[in-house]
Amino acid sequence: MTDLLTLLARHPRTILTTNPTPIEPAVRLGSHLGLNLLIKRDDLTSIPFGGNKVRQLEFYFGAAQQKGADTVLITGAVQSNYGRTVAAIAARLGMEAHIQLEERVPAMDAQYYRSGNVLLEDLTGAIRHTYPRGDDEAGADASLYNLSSNLVNKGRRPYVIPLGPDNPPIGALGYVAAAVEIIEQISHLPISIDAIVLPSGSAMTHSGLLVGLRAAGQSIPIYGVCVRRPASEQRERVLNTCRALTKLLGIDIPIHGDDINVDDDALAPGYGRLNNKVFEAISITASTEALYLDPVYTGRTMAGLIHLAKSNVLSSGSSVLFLHTGGTPALFAYGTELRSRLNEIQFGA
Numbered sequence: 001m002t003d004l005l006t007l008l009a010r011h012p013r014t015i016l017t018t019n020p021t022p023i024e025p026a027v028r029l030g031s032h033l034g035l036n037l038l039i040k041r042d043d044l045t046s047i048p049f050g051g052n053k054v055r056q057l058e059f060y061f062g063a064a065q066q067k068g069a070d071t072v073l074i075t076g077a078v079q080s081n082y083g084r085t086v087a088a089i090a091a092r093l094g095m096e097a098h099i100q101l102e103e104r105v106p107a108m109d110a111q112y113y114r115s116g117n118v119l120l121e122d123l124t125g126a127i128r129h130t131y132p133r134g135d136d137e138a139g140a141d142a143s144l145y146n147l148s149s150n151l152v153n154k155g156r157r158p159y160v161i162p163l164g165p166d167n168p169p170i171g172a173l174g175y176v177a178a179a180v181e182i183i184e185q186i187s188h189l190p191i192s193i194d195a196i197v198l199p200s201g202s203a204m205t206h207s208g209l210l211v212g213l214r215a216a217g218q219s220i221p222i223y224g225v226c227v228r229r230p231a232s233e234q235r236e237r238v239l240n241t242c243r244a245l246t247k248l249l250g251i252d253i254p255i256h257g258d259d260i261n262v263d264d265d266a267l268a269p270g271y272g273r274l275n276n277k278v279f280e281a282i283s284i285t286a287s288t289e290a291l292y293l294d295p296v297y298t299g300r301t302m303a304g305l306i307h308l309a310k311s312n313v314l315s316s317g318s319s320v321l322f323l324h325t326g327g328t329p330a331l332f333a334y335g336t337e338l339r340s341r342l343n344e345i346q347f348g349a
């Protein structure tokens, strides 16, 4: 068993969380699904509105501060939680934040461009930029580095948080740390956890937790629900990120392809787009648990969990830990679409 805390201590880190986040039973939703369901509340990490990006950013801001940066740049979807969280942390640390918003989701209305995370970014005084494409990680990063060199010319000391998968997976270190936290927490539970279900996007969360658990000798299966790419592509992404992460940590834990479970049943029609399964997952979770999930990530992940339960991959009565990665401000950005679906149910309109 590897001492993960010693390995993590080699990486600069700005502590932003007052850990641990709670693990809570979701009894009513669980009995509806025939599972013993527990929720890891990473929507309650210590920056307002929480989320998984706070854990990831502890290591990026650690690196930025070690390099003496006074400015941080990041790229993401218009309703990126990453951008909003960078804006919030930069405000707290007295740094300048530049957020580049990409056009990833077609045909959205004014609320999508103004409310939710965008509203919060503007309140914290971040400087927003736009990028006209949405499926071009290399181009988005190039544009970010271009903004960064302009800032250097103006005398600032910028730090870029890149998007592309060829960069060291610094953010995944946050979920290696979360693995240590979860192992400690579940060791005090009267039951053992049979499976963990989480969103799989950039794969920092998925890879971090997978490598962290395996390095600590824990074999709990992890199911990643695809939020951006089809299962075959996502599996490769997770595998490559795991390899890069073990290298970054300096450990020799081989992660095999058959240890990477990905489910894309709820992905269509694509990233950031609501469908019936996601809407139903959001509404059942709110009405049974008063837990709010978002249309882009966590609602889709719960829809994936429901699919895994229905198809008996998660067997009836098993104990399942759902990782709630936050993202709730996006609910308001998708207000028009959510409202019309609610109206259909309430008024048959």
Ligand SMILES: *Cc1c(COP(=O)(O)O)cnc(C)c1O
Pocket (backbone or CB within 6 Å): 051, 052, 053, 080, 081, 082, 199, 200, 201, 202, 203, 204, 205, 206, 294, 297, 298, 325, 326, 327, 328
């Ligand atoms: C970014 C994000 C994810 C995806 O996490 P990755 O580490 O990029 O895979 C999941 N949930 C929420 C709420 C997010 O903001």
